[in-house]
Amino acid sequence: MFDHGQPSYAEVNKDILSVMLETGPRYWMLLGTTMSVAVIFFFMPWFYQLIVGVGAAGMNRNAYWGTYLSNFIFWIGLSHSGTLLSAILHITNSPWRKSVYRSAEAMTLFSLMTAALFVMVHLGRVWFVHWSFPIPNQMGLWPNFRSPLMFDVMAITTYLTASSIFIYMGSVPDFAAVRDASTGTRRRLYTIFSFGWRGTAREWHTLGWAYTFFAVFVIPLAVSVHSIVSWDFALSIVPGLHHTIFAPYFVCGAIYSGTAGIVTVMYCLRKFLNFERYIGQVHLDNLGKLLLALSLIWSYINMLELFSSWYGGSSFELEALKFKLTGFYAPLYWEMILFCAFVPLLMFFRKFRWSWNKMLLISILINIGMLTERFIIVATSQPRKFLPNAFGFYFPSWIEISITIGSFAIFATLFLIFIKWVPAISIYEVKETLKPLRRDA
Amino acid sequence: MSISVLDALRPARKPALLGLVAVFGLLIGAWVHGKYFSDRSPVQPIEFSHKVHAADNEIPCQHCHIYADTTPVAGVPSVSKCIGCHKFLPSVRDQPEILKLMAFWENREPIPWIKVHDVPDFVHFTHKRHVKADLECQECHGPVETMDRITRVATMRMPWCVDCHTEKNVEHGRDCWTCHK
Amino acid sequence: MSKISRRDLLQYIGAGGIGAVGGVLYSESIERDVELIIPQVVPPEDYSPGIATWYNTVCNQCSAGCGISVRIREGKAKKIEGNPVHPVSQGRLCARGQSGLNVLYNPDRIREPLTNAGQRGTGNFYPISWDEVLTTIASRIGRLKIENNASRVRLLTGRVRGHLDELFAQFMGLLGSDHYQQYDFTYPSALKAANKISFGIDQLPYYDIKNADLLLSFGADYLGTWISPVHHSLAYGHMRQGRAGRRGKTVQVEPRMSLSGAAADEWVAARPGTEGLLALGIAHILVSDGHYNGSDRDQWSDVLQAYSPSAVSAETDISEGNIRQLAREFGTSKAALAIAGGATTAGTNAVASAVAVNALNHLAGNLGQPGGIIFNSDQAFSATPGTRQAGMQGILDLVEAMEAGEVDVLLVHDSNPIFSLPDGVGFRQALDKVPLIVALSSFRDETTEQADLILPTNTYLESWGDDVPDPGVGFPVASISQPVVTTLYDTLPVGDIILSLARQIGGELPMAMPWRTMEEFVKERWREEYAMRESGGADQDFEAFWQAALEAGVWGQPGVMTGDQIVPSSSSTIAAITNPASQFAGSETDYPLVLHPYLSASLLDGRGANLPWLQELPDPLTSVVYGSWAELNPATAEDLGIREGDVLEVETPAGSVKVPALIFPALRPGVVAMPIGQGHTSYGRYARNRGANPMDLVSMQIDDRSGDLAWAATRARVRNTGERLQIIKTDGITRTLGRQILGPENDHA
């Protein structure tokens, strides 16, 4: 499974740790840019919006939910697969997972955080956001547990906690490795991170057991999270959102975009951190197959959704459908269909599955498609509700657009910081996959 | 080289302790402020003493706060009201505070009293209902007749209201629209 | 645990200290800022904080004269509602009336006397003291008076009724000038002229819509803008559902569906200008089919001979069957009533049309009957309101006089001819010939901008006065208007201004007008009326009566409305029946379309344009806010290739304006309709430079029989400029798409 011959244990350590221990100027430049982009495109517009009010965004009487919420879903979606995939693959212990999962889980973590940020941006009075947490308070008021938004709060916080523990636990031995490879303050830091890991048989055993336990525990969580996010919409009676198919639709979509995201990240790791040795054809191939399968499921559910709208025959649903397929945002819709349903079919052919560049392109297209899918959900259903006289139109303002761009920078920043602090590839698990060396070697 | 976490943590002890002390300081500071620097008993433009009026001279509250039982606001007495009595009280006429009062009256200026019991604008409290429910003024305003300078004894915050409504089980008294509208 | 060194100790103390300070600062920062309680120095006796008091007065937003009561809290006006005991409004009030608060608290009110320091029309004004400004005017007028040139003083007001009207009249009379005119664009002069012809009365009768079974309205938007909308609305509601098992029917004849048209069961879009003809056609059938058989049947049939259904149908473009059916319903229904207004009475044949409609009422025999036309035999103060309405002819005379330099001082009060008259009148230019223009106004409208001296007047909510509704309600009624709030700025009630002028001018004026304020004057007059009606009513009785009247805001003698009615004979009407076709300015070839200006339901003739609530009130039928538009029938628009939002250049012989197009389904093809009210060049921040004024398009044409402006007799053409402009409106899609919004399909009713 190694393209360029199997490395020795020492080499593994060296390769992976070098990323952290010696940093070139390129890294700092990159970090600097992403950070400044994040500030300029995300935080400054947000600050402005906090001053003048949500009116700074393009939302109006016809669409109280806008780009912010659609981005929120997108990032939640991206967060899937990361942990989920690694957990499933861990249980079905498929070896090719091992060099991929660490960064995949990191992706989960950071996109979740970005998503949470979007909730804040969306709120009208974010300074009271703590009211939506069940904290005992002076006023003796509790949040409304019937509200899907409350479900969200619960689900997301749980998922965030669980997956951060999961990723942390997985990297304890690697922290130890870093500790041993470093000196001074960093060493002290990693001593703390690694909880004084020695690598005794007992520790290994406990870790293995706990890790598997969490893997099992995380899988249903991941599924629940996006189901619940979907209920934000499905629990409304708005035509175009009021579908029972929404939960699986969202989950599948989430994993889909997530997996695509992983491919993108893999590509970057491989390219910029020279992990060619560890991230090879086999990963690409497997991910490709997975993507293909997901795309098929996704297309199927999509058709189902259209069908149930049409077959239901309610004038409300039909109107919403008509607007979606032929209305102002129809081009976006068809663009989504193209990118998410047809482009992936190319992966039936090996020469696509095996080419990093082609796969990168496909994965990015898929995620663009998914981004628009989320946008279409909010932008086409709300302006076509029940009373024709209140029909309207929604178009995002420049603030929303720039904040959307900024969110990617935030994600990148977090990820860059991550690869600096945590081994981007699980050292010990990679080692597990190495063929045992002969004594005389 | 040791790999014990404790050893690694040792250098962090000092800053941590400092932080702890600072937090304590913070709490103490907040408490001190609440006790001594808060607006619970502001200095009024005229050192009006409820003790003298309500206790020593046994003037009933509503003799001056005439609107309390008929309108949402209790109302502070008009300047003319004060004068109405004080022009017949030569004994205290040349006391400094009374002179201030007279000054206001001569210039036909209202007295800019500072609000002690203040609630946000989105709270629509009505004195009338509470007075008509036979609540003693003191139940909310404290032993006013013992105060030379009025001090707010109750927090005047929502839990304080709700608690009372609950224990007196006011009919629908916990419906938000009882006070917020 | 090692010992703590001094150094450490200091550090700990430092940390603690910083923390403490931080704590104090933090809690200081989250503390609510101090508020003050400002007591009254001496409280007014009817004042109690937190309790609302209601004062009754009269609405002045249109000429209906509704009684209103204003809600006052802590001395500020909070809300206007109809006065429940007032016979006109009966506790209800329209959007315009309720927006009176925007008049009172308008940010653009004139807050002190102003002078333009000799540079007229520049729009620069400078504060000046009341004494100075009043002396200036008084001396100027006084001199003229001494020189016996008082006729060179002219007074032009808006619609003024009650004793303010009398005050003006007295003032001018004593000066020796008989040039006191009123001009109100919305005043139904033609209708009045027609009624004089048919009924021989010089006042508007009471139209008893309430008890009618069939209301046939020719262009009169009685629910929106015509005469007394609130009262008519009340009547309408009762007529529709107020009488068990007896639902009145309404038919509306007009080229562009108005509010009343939308409410009507049938909307008949006759060819513009032929409404009167249609009325005659119906009359013809009424007589010929024997629905009418009075003694004078033959005279009727003679005079109506010419108007056979076929002929009328050809002219009006209404199918013969439709006409016959209308006639049948009109003839058979128990109480049928026909009214004329709006564009029908704004053609060059205005009076003829109105007379024709009166003919219908004659034939229906509803004169003096419930559900018909009722004459106000007895008016309070035996007032005959509106007699000083100049009409267009009067204005033209005034303009002529000004041009001829026969006017030295022009007093303008609450009237805005520059805005509400076509440019063809040349009022604006004529003003240049007038040495001194004095405006008595609360706002800087187009006419006020031209003034040399601006005397800021109180709004009607700050003034004393009284009013006799016109038309009356069938029995004598008079309402008192009293200030409901203390005057906001350095302004005066217009009555007081006139009185103080009278004092300063001297001569016999101070003698004849001894009252110091309008209040005194009004009370005086009421005392006399009281003495007259309650024969020998003692003074203390009057004081009681006065207090009661103030409280009620209105005095009236409800009686049998239809009692002792003199039913005028039909002869005069018959004699007056003619049918001149309305003469449209502009040839049909050059100007294929007919321009149909109509009063905006919210801004009326533009006087409401400075009120934010009205600017933000969606137009009832198009839901457009802010700005104006030109309506086209979908078919017409298609022929011209025009979509909604295309900026059109509407052009008439009189001029041209640019407005965005709006496709309007309920508009007769070949007609372009525009709302009046926008297009102010001044008049405050909410009105200035917004939309276009259709009066710029109206060519100067006069209906010679009433001397009134024929503002609906102009032809127009439209050109698509290619520019686009977003029409701001609240409507999304205005079709139900088969959804059960207006009620289930299966019809219970």
Added chain:
Amino acid sequence: MKWGSDLSTLVEKFRQYLKPGYYDEFDYHWTMTIDLDRCTGCEACVVACQAENNLPIVGEKRYARNREIKWIRIERYWEGEYPDVKMGFIPMLCQHCDDAPCEIACPVFATYHNQDGLNTQIYNRCIGTRTCAVYCPYEVRYFNWFTYTWDEPLEQQLNPDVTVREKGVMEKCTFCIQRIRLAKDNAKDDDRRRVRDGEVVPACVQSCPTEAMAFGDSNDPEAKVSKMMKDPRAYTVLEELNTTPSIVYLKKAHAES
């Protein structure tokens, strides 16, 4: 073993839970009837509401972007084409649904059903998720996109009985809660347990020049609204959504012949 009993109590709890606002029956059940045969679409009610409830003057730009705030609005629907074209007006305001979609949406109970069958909106509790507005099928919830201001001295008109809302807060028709409270207050003053029919009159109902609207307690069979609701023309908008609105419309009647 008392599984059975536990279960039954659970089921009972759940049923309680499903009840609107957890109330078995309402103390009052405020209801409004609107007779579309009387309604002329004159929009007096719109201004009345604006005056009574401190609705902001949003300005032209914001209006152009559909940010207006009108707790009651008139919706227009054309039927047919020229010349047989008809216009149908329908006043649209918060329907105070007994099974309100918006109420489950709010995470902080800023909107909930109270004991009088009213759908409340507590401005100072709202955090502005705007979910309620998305869920509302009648689109009668309006959001404060900005902190609106009044040009001096227009602010002197503001009704002191109604809170002026700040940016980021949802707002909607309250059936003029301040007037309801006042009526109850007066009732208490002369020791009446209940408010008389016709004592509570929301601003829109009060102003209506054609007396098309009626307001009252439909729990009281003698109340005017209760009578109106029995009219064969009575219906509720979007009945099929089962929101059980508290506003009953009376269909426009058609002229016979």
